[in-house]
Amino acid sequence: MGQLFRPPIGARAWPRHLAMLSLAVALAWLPAAASAQSIGSDAQAKARVVVTFARFVQWPADTFASEDMPLQLCVLHDSATLADAFRRQLAAPVPGRPMQLQLMPAATGHTALAAPAAHCHLMYFDDSAPRRLTELLPPPDEPVLTMAQVDGFASRGGMVELVVVNDALRFDVNLAALQRANLNVRAGVLKLAREVLRDGGRR
Template identity: 30%
Template sequence: MVICAALFGLSASALHAQTVGEAQLKVALIYNFIMFTEWPADAFTNNKLSICAMKNSALLDALLTLEVRAIRSRPLQIVQLTEAADYSGCAVLVIDRIDRLQLPSIRKTIASRSVLTILDGDDVDNDGAIIAMSVVNGRMVFDINTQSAQNARLIFSSKLLRLARKVQ
Protein backbone atom coordinates (compact mmCIF):
# COMPACT_ATOMS: atom_id res chain seq x y z
CA MET A 1 0.00 0.00 0.00
CA VAL A 2 2.85 2.34 0.79
CA ILE A 3 4.25 1.88 -2.72
CA CYS A 4 0.83 2.64 -4.23
CA ALA A 5 0.64 5.75 -2.08
CA ALA A 6 4.05 6.84 -3.28
CA LEU A 7 3.14 6.25 -6.93
CA PHE A 8 -0.16 8.08 -6.63
CA GLY A 9 1.16 10.77 -4.30
CA LEU A 10 -1.37 9.84 -1.59
CA SER A 11 -0.68 10.29 2.07
CA ALA A 12 -0.75 7.18 4.25
CA SER A 13 -3.83 8.47 6.09
CA ALA A 14 -5.69 9.08 2.83
CA LEU A 15 -4.78 5.60 1.68
CA HIS A 16 -6.02 3.97 4.91
CA ALA A 17 -9.25 5.96 4.68
CA GLN A 18 -10.07 4.18 1.43
CA THR A 19 -11.11 0.57 1.37
CA VAL A 20 -9.33 -0.89 -1.60
CA GLY A 21 -9.16 -4.58 -2.43
CA GLU A 22 -6.00 -6.42 -3.43
CA ALA A 23 -7.05 -6.64 -7.10
CA GLN A 24 -7.63 -2.87 -7.29
CA LEU A 25 -4.25 -2.21 -5.66
CA LYS A 26 -2.51 -4.50 -8.13
CA VAL A 27 -4.26 -2.82 -11.05
CA ALA A 28 -3.21 0.58 -9.67
CA LEU A 29 0.37 -0.71 -9.66
CA ILE A 30 -0.01 -2.03 -13.21
CA TYR A 31 -1.29 1.36 -14.35
CA ASN A 32 1.73 3.04 -12.78
CA PHE A 33 4.13 0.48 -14.22
CA ILE A 34 2.79 1.47 -17.63
CA MET A 35 3.02 5.18 -16.81
CA PHE A 36 6.71 4.81 -15.91
CA THR A 37 7.65 2.62 -18.89
CA GLU A 38 8.80 3.77 -22.33
CA TRP A 39 8.21 1.62 -25.39
CA PRO A 40 10.18 2.00 -28.65
CA ALA A 41 8.49 4.03 -31.35
CA ASP A 42 7.83 0.94 -33.51
CA ALA A 43 6.11 -1.02 -30.72
CA PHE A 44 2.57 0.07 -31.54
CA THR A 45 0.62 -0.78 -34.66
CA ASN A 46 -2.31 1.47 -33.72
CA ASN A 47 -3.14 4.28 -31.31
CA LYS A 48 -4.25 1.98 -28.46
CA LEU A 49 -2.16 0.51 -25.66
CA SER A 50 -3.40 -3.04 -25.18
CA ILE A 51 -3.26 -4.69 -21.77
CA CYS A 52 -3.78 -8.42 -22.19
CA ALA A 53 -4.86 -10.95 -19.56
CA MET A 54 -6.29 -14.44 -19.65
CA LYS A 55 -10.09 -14.65 -19.45
CA ASN A 56 -9.81 -16.48 -16.12
CA SER A 57 -7.48 -13.87 -14.57
CA ALA A 58 -8.32 -12.84 -11.02
CA LEU A 59 -7.43 -9.27 -12.03
CA LEU A 60 -9.60 -9.08 -15.15
CA ASP A 61 -12.58 -7.27 -13.60
CA ALA A 62 -10.31 -4.68 -11.99
CA LEU A 63 -8.31 -4.30 -15.23
CA LEU A 64 -11.50 -3.54 -17.15
CA THR A 65 -11.88 -0.35 -15.10
CA LEU A 66 -8.78 1.01 -16.89
CA GLU A 67 -10.52 1.12 -20.28
CA VAL A 68 -11.72 4.66 -19.60
CA ARG A 69 -8.11 5.86 -19.18
CA ALA A 70 -5.32 6.83 -21.53
CA ILE A 71 -1.55 7.05 -21.13
CA ARG A 72 0.41 9.50 -23.24
CA SER A 73 -2.72 10.03 -25.37
CA ARG A 74 -3.05 6.29 -26.05
CA PRO A 75 -6.40 4.88 -24.90
CA LEU A 76 -6.03 1.73 -22.81
CA GLN A 77 -7.68 -1.38 -24.20
CA ILE A 78 -8.15 -4.56 -22.15
CA VAL A 79 -7.86 -7.74 -24.22
CA GLN A 80 -9.20 -11.01 -22.80
CA LEU A 81 -7.06 -13.90 -24.00
CA THR A 82 -7.91 -17.57 -24.40
CA GLU A 83 -5.41 -20.41 -23.90
CA ALA A 84 -4.43 -20.47 -27.57
CA ALA A 85 -3.88 -16.73 -27.54
CA ASP A 86 -2.32 -14.44 -30.09
CA TYR A 87 -0.13 -12.04 -28.11
CA SER A 88 0.84 -9.93 -31.12
CA GLY A 89 -1.25 -6.90 -30.16
CA CYS A 90 -0.25 -6.85 -26.49
CA ALA A 91 1.86 -3.99 -25.13
CA VAL A 92 1.33 -5.32 -21.60
CA LEU A 93 0.71 -8.94 -20.64
CA VAL A 94 -0.60 -9.66 -17.13
CA ILE A 95 0.03 -13.23 -16.01
CA ASP A 96 -1.59 -14.82 -12.96
CA ARG A 97 0.11 -17.34 -10.68
CA ILE A 98 -2.05 -20.04 -12.24
CA ASP A 99 -0.65 -19.24 -15.71
CA ARG A 100 2.97 -18.91 -14.55
CA LEU A 101 3.93 -22.30 -15.98
CA GLN A 102 3.08 -20.95 -19.43
CA LEU A 103 5.42 -17.96 -19.06
CA PRO A 104 8.53 -19.52 -20.68
CA SER A 105 6.55 -20.48 -23.80
CA ILE A 106 4.81 -17.09 -23.84
CA ARG A 107 8.19 -15.33 -23.65
CA LYS A 108 9.39 -17.35 -26.67
CA THR A 109 6.27 -16.29 -28.59
CA ILE A 110 6.78 -12.58 -27.81
CA ALA A 111 10.60 -12.61 -27.75
CA SER A 112 11.00 -10.17 -30.63
CA ARG A 113 8.26 -7.83 -29.38
CA SER A 114 8.26 -5.03 -26.84
CA VAL A 115 5.79 -6.50 -24.35
CA LEU A 116 5.83 -5.60 -20.66
CA THR A 117 5.18 -8.90 -18.89
CA ILE A 118 3.78 -8.52 -15.37
CA LEU A 119 3.55 -11.56 -13.14
CA ASP A 120 1.01 -11.53 -10.32
CA GLY A 121 2.86 -13.42 -7.61
CA ASP A 122 6.28 -14.33 -6.30
CA ASP A 123 9.36 -12.61 -7.64
CA VAL A 124 11.12 -12.31 -10.97
CA ASP A 125 13.51 -15.11 -11.68
CA ASN A 126 14.86 -16.87 -14.73
CA ASP A 127 11.46 -17.38 -16.37
CA GLY A 128 11.66 -14.05 -18.16
CA ALA A 129 8.99 -11.98 -16.41
CA ILE A 130 9.86 -8.29 -16.43
CA ILE A 131 7.90 -7.27 -13.33
CA ALA A 132 6.55 -9.48 -10.57
CA MET A 133 4.23 -8.14 -7.88
CA SER A 134 3.02 -9.78 -4.72
CA VAL A 135 1.85 -9.20 -1.17
CA VAL A 136 4.51 -9.85 1.48
CA ASN A 137 3.71 -9.36 5.17
CA GLY A 138 0.65 -7.32 4.24
CA ARG A 139 2.59 -5.01 1.89
CA MET A 140 2.35 -4.80 -1.87
CA VAL A 141 5.86 -5.21 -3.35
CA PHE A 142 7.30 -5.62 -6.82
CA ASP A 143 10.53 -6.78 -8.39
CA ILE A 144 11.97 -5.75 -11.76
CA ASN A 145 14.16 -7.76 -14.12
CA THR A 146 16.03 -5.08 -16.07
CA GLN A 147 17.72 -7.62 -18.37
CA SER A 148 14.34 -8.91 -19.56
CA ALA A 149 13.18 -5.30 -19.97
CA GLN A 150 16.26 -4.47 -22.01
CA ASN A 151 15.67 -7.54 -24.19
CA ALA A 152 12.14 -6.24 -24.83
CA ARG A 153 13.55 -2.75 -25.56
CA LEU A 154 11.61 -1.23 -22.65
CA ILE A 155 12.97 1.59 -20.49
CA PHE A 156 11.84 2.23 -16.92
CA SER A 157 11.82 5.54 -15.13
CA SER A 158 14.35 5.78 -12.31
CA LYS A 159 11.41 6.63 -10.04
CA LEU A 160 9.92 3.21 -10.64
CA LEU A 161 13.25 1.45 -10.17
CA ARG A 162 13.79 3.16 -6.81
CA LEU A 163 10.44 1.86 -5.52
CA ALA A 164 11.10 -1.76 -6.47
CA ARG A 165 11.91 -4.21 -3.73
CA LYS A 166 14.47 -5.93 -5.94
CA VAL A 167 16.03 -4.88 -9.24
CA GLN A 168 18.07 -7.46 -11.09
Protein backbone atom coordinates in the same frame (compact mmCIF):
# COMPACT_ATOMS: atom_id res chain seq x y z
CA MET B 1 -13.34 -7.80 -28.39
CA GLY B 2 -11.05 -5.49 -26.47
CA GLN B 3 -12.38 -2.51 -24.59
CA LEU B 4 -10.91 0.86 -25.52
CA PHE B 5 -10.36 3.47 -22.84
CA ARG B 6 -9.34 6.93 -24.06
CA PRO B 7 -8.17 9.96 -22.10
CA PRO B 8 -10.16 13.18 -22.48
CA ILE B 9 -9.44 15.14 -25.67
CA GLY B 10 -6.57 17.53 -25.11
CA ALA B 11 -5.39 15.75 -21.96
CA ARG B 12 -1.72 16.15 -21.21
CA ALA B 13 0.67 13.70 -19.63
CA TRP B 14 0.69 13.63 -15.85
CA PRO B 15 3.29 15.78 -14.13
CA ARG B 16 6.06 13.38 -13.18
CA HIS B 17 5.78 13.92 -9.43
CA LEU B 18 2.03 13.23 -9.48
CA ALA B 19 2.46 10.12 -11.60
CA MET B 20 5.18 8.79 -9.32
CA LEU B 21 3.03 9.53 -6.29
CA SER B 22 0.17 7.53 -7.82
CA LEU B 23 2.42 4.49 -8.16
CA ALA B 24 3.72 4.85 -4.61
CA VAL B 25 0.16 5.05 -3.29
CA ALA B 26 -0.83 2.00 -5.31
CA LEU B 27 1.98 0.06 -3.64
CA ALA B 28 1.38 1.39 -0.16
CA TRP B 29 -1.28 -0.97 1.10
CA LEU B 30 -2.75 -4.39 0.47
CA PRO B 31 -5.37 -5.78 2.87
CA ALA B 32 -4.39 -8.77 4.96
CA ALA B 33 -5.64 -12.10 3.66
CA ALA B 34 -8.02 -12.35 6.60
CA SER B 35 -9.92 -9.25 5.49
CA ALA B 36 -13.53 -9.87 4.48
CA GLN B 37 -12.98 -8.01 1.21
CA SER B 38 -9.42 -9.20 0.58
CA ILE B 39 -10.13 -10.89 -2.76
CA GLY B 40 -11.69 -7.82 -4.33
CA SER B 41 -9.20 -5.41 -2.77
CA ASP B 42 -6.28 -7.59 -3.85
CA ALA B 43 -7.54 -7.56 -7.44
CA GLN B 44 -7.98 -3.78 -7.36
CA ALA B 45 -4.44 -3.31 -6.05
CA LYS B 46 -2.95 -5.49 -8.79
CA ALA B 47 -4.91 -3.77 -11.54
CA ARG B 48 -3.87 -0.36 -10.21
CA VAL B 49 -0.18 -1.25 -10.06
CA VAL B 50 -0.10 -2.87 -13.52
CA VAL B 51 -1.85 0.03 -15.24
CA THR B 52 0.11 2.71 -13.37
CA PHE B 53 3.48 0.99 -13.96
CA ALA B 54 2.79 0.88 -17.70
CA ARG B 55 2.61 4.67 -17.79
CA PHE B 56 6.27 4.86 -16.76
CA VAL B 57 7.49 2.62 -19.58
CA GLN B 58 8.72 3.93 -22.93
CA TRP B 59 8.31 1.67 -25.94
CA PRO B 60 10.50 1.96 -29.07
CA ALA B 61 9.46 4.83 -31.35
CA ASP B 62 8.20 2.53 -34.11
CA THR B 63 5.95 0.47 -31.83
CA PHE B 64 2.89 2.65 -32.36
CA ALA B 65 1.77 4.01 -35.71
CA SER B 66 0.32 7.16 -34.15
CA GLU B 67 -0.13 8.97 -30.83
CA ASP B 68 -3.71 7.73 -30.69
CA MET B 69 -2.92 4.08 -31.33
CA PRO B 70 -3.93 2.24 -28.15
CA LEU B 71 -1.61 0.18 -26.03
CA GLN B 72 -2.86 -3.41 -26.00
CA LEU B 73 -3.05 -4.59 -22.38
CA CYS B 74 -3.56 -8.36 -22.24
CA VAL B 75 -4.58 -9.96 -18.95
CA LEU B 76 -4.26 -13.73 -18.65
CA HIS B 77 -6.39 -14.78 -15.70
CA ASP B 78 -8.96 -17.12 -14.21
CA SER B 79 -10.79 -14.64 -12.01
CA ALA B 80 -13.96 -12.68 -12.74
CA THR B 81 -13.06 -10.38 -9.84
CA LEU B 82 -9.71 -9.51 -11.41
CA ALA B 83 -11.31 -8.91 -14.81
CA ASP B 84 -13.77 -6.48 -13.23
CA ALA B 85 -10.94 -4.74 -11.37
CA PHE B 86 -9.09 -4.05 -14.64
CA ARG B 87 -12.27 -2.75 -16.28
CA ARG B 88 -12.83 -0.37 -13.38
CA GLN B 89 -9.21 0.77 -13.34
CA LEU B 90 -9.22 1.65 -17.01
CA ALA B 91 -12.66 3.24 -16.94
CA ALA B 92 -11.31 6.30 -15.09
CA PRO B 93 -10.10 9.00 -17.52
CA VAL B 94 -6.32 9.32 -17.36
CA PRO B 95 -4.05 11.49 -19.53
CA GLY B 96 -1.75 9.69 -21.91
CA ARG B 97 -1.97 6.98 -24.54
CA PRO B 98 -5.30 5.10 -24.54
CA MET B 99 -5.25 1.48 -23.43
CA GLN B 100 -7.25 -1.35 -24.95
CA LEU B 101 -8.02 -4.16 -22.54
CA GLN B 102 -7.83 -7.72 -23.81
CA LEU B 103 -9.13 -10.15 -21.19
CA MET B 104 -7.78 -13.63 -21.87
CA PRO B 105 -9.42 -16.20 -19.57
CA ALA B 106 -7.31 -19.29 -18.90
CA ALA B 107 -10.31 -21.47 -19.80
CA THR B 108 -9.88 -20.35 -23.41
CA GLY B 109 -6.97 -22.76 -23.70
CA HIS B 110 -3.25 -22.40 -24.37
CA THR B 111 -3.48 -22.82 -28.15
CA ALA B 112 -6.39 -20.40 -28.58
CA LEU B 113 -4.58 -17.72 -26.55
CA ALA B 114 -1.40 -17.83 -28.61
CA ALA B 115 -2.76 -15.80 -31.56
CA PRO B 116 -4.16 -12.81 -29.63
CA ALA B 117 -1.11 -12.80 -27.37
CA ALA B 118 1.02 -11.99 -30.40
CA HIS B 119 -0.57 -8.53 -30.58
CA CYS B 120 -0.02 -7.47 -26.95
CA HIS B 121 2.14 -4.55 -25.84
CA LEU B 122 1.78 -5.53 -22.18
CA MET B 123 1.04 -9.02 -20.87
CA TYR B 124 -0.02 -9.57 -17.27
CA PHE B 125 -0.11 -13.17 -15.98
CA ASP B 126 -2.21 -13.41 -12.85
CA ASP B 127 -1.63 -16.04 -10.18
CA SER B 128 -5.23 -17.19 -10.74
CA ALA B 129 -4.19 -18.59 -14.13
CA PRO B 130 -2.25 -21.84 -14.58
CA ARG B 131 1.52 -21.37 -14.43
CA ARG B 132 1.87 -23.08 -17.81
CA LEU B 133 0.46 -19.97 -19.48
CA THR B 134 3.77 -18.22 -18.83
CA GLU B 135 4.96 -20.31 -21.78
CA LEU B 136 3.25 -17.63 -23.88
CA LEU B 137 6.02 -15.18 -23.02
CA PRO B 138 7.15 -13.39 -26.20
CA PRO B 139 10.72 -13.71 -27.53
CA PRO B 140 13.22 -11.77 -25.36
CA ASP B 141 13.85 -9.09 -28.00
CA GLU B 142 10.16 -8.31 -28.60
CA PRO B 143 9.08 -4.92 -27.14
CA VAL B 144 6.39 -6.45 -24.94
CA LEU B 145 6.24 -5.57 -21.26
CA THR B 146 5.62 -8.72 -19.22
CA MET B 147 4.28 -8.61 -15.66
CA ALA B 148 3.02 -11.33 -13.33
CA GLN B 149 2.24 -12.30 -9.80
CA VAL B 150 3.96 -15.65 -10.16
CA ASP B 151 6.79 -16.80 -7.90
CA GLY B 152 10.16 -16.60 -9.65
CA PHE B 153 8.75 -14.84 -12.72
CA ALA B 154 11.46 -12.16 -12.86
CA SER B 155 14.31 -14.61 -12.34
CA ARG B 156 12.97 -16.77 -15.21
CA GLY B 157 12.97 -13.97 -17.77
CA GLY B 158 9.82 -12.03 -16.92
CA MET B 159 10.23 -8.26 -16.59
CA VAL B 160 8.17 -7.28 -13.55
CA GLU B 161 7.08 -9.61 -10.74
CA LEU B 162 4.47 -8.48 -8.22
CA VAL B 163 5.13 -9.69 -4.69
CA VAL B 164 3.34 -9.24 -1.36
CA VAL B 165 5.58 -8.21 1.53
CA ASN B 166 4.03 -7.54 4.94
CA ASP B 167 0.60 -6.92 3.41
CA ALA B 168 2.09 -4.42 0.93
CA LEU B 169 2.22 -4.98 -2.81
CA ARG B 170 5.77 -4.57 -4.11
CA PHE B 171 7.53 -5.47 -7.33
CA ASP B 172 10.84 -6.87 -8.55
CA VAL B 173 12.24 -5.65 -11.88
CA ASN B 174 14.35 -7.65 -14.31
CA LEU B 175 16.18 -4.69 -15.83
CA ALA B 176 18.25 -6.90 -18.13
CA ALA B 177 15.07 -8.33 -19.69
CA LEU B 178 13.64 -4.84 -20.20
CA GLN B 179 16.83 -3.69 -21.89
CA ARG B 180 16.90 -6.71 -24.21
CA ALA B 181 13.40 -5.75 -25.36
CA ASN B 182 14.44 -2.10 -25.80
CA LEU B 183 11.96 -0.93 -23.15
CA ASN B 184 12.90 1.97 -20.90
CA VAL B 185 11.61 2.54 -17.38
CA ARG B 186 12.03 5.80 -15.50
CA ALA B 187 14.76 5.68 -12.88
CA GLY B 188 12.35 6.84 -10.18
CA VAL B 189 10.29 3.68 -10.64
CA LEU B 190 13.33 1.49 -10.09
CA LYS B 191 13.83 3.19 -6.73
CA LEU B 192 10.41 1.88 -5.67
CA ALA B 193 11.30 -1.71 -6.63
CA ARG B 194 12.05 -4.26 -3.94
CA GLU B 195 14.80 -5.78 -6.09
CA VAL B 196 16.33 -4.94 -9.47
CA LEU B 197 17.90 -7.79 -11.41
CA ARG B 198 20.73 -6.85 -13.74
CA ASP B 199 23.04 -8.90 -15.96
CA GLY B 200 25.53 -8.97 -13.14
CA GLY B 201 22.97 -10.09 -10.58
CA ARG B 202 20.70 -8.26 -8.16
CA ARG B 203 21.30 -4.65 -7.16
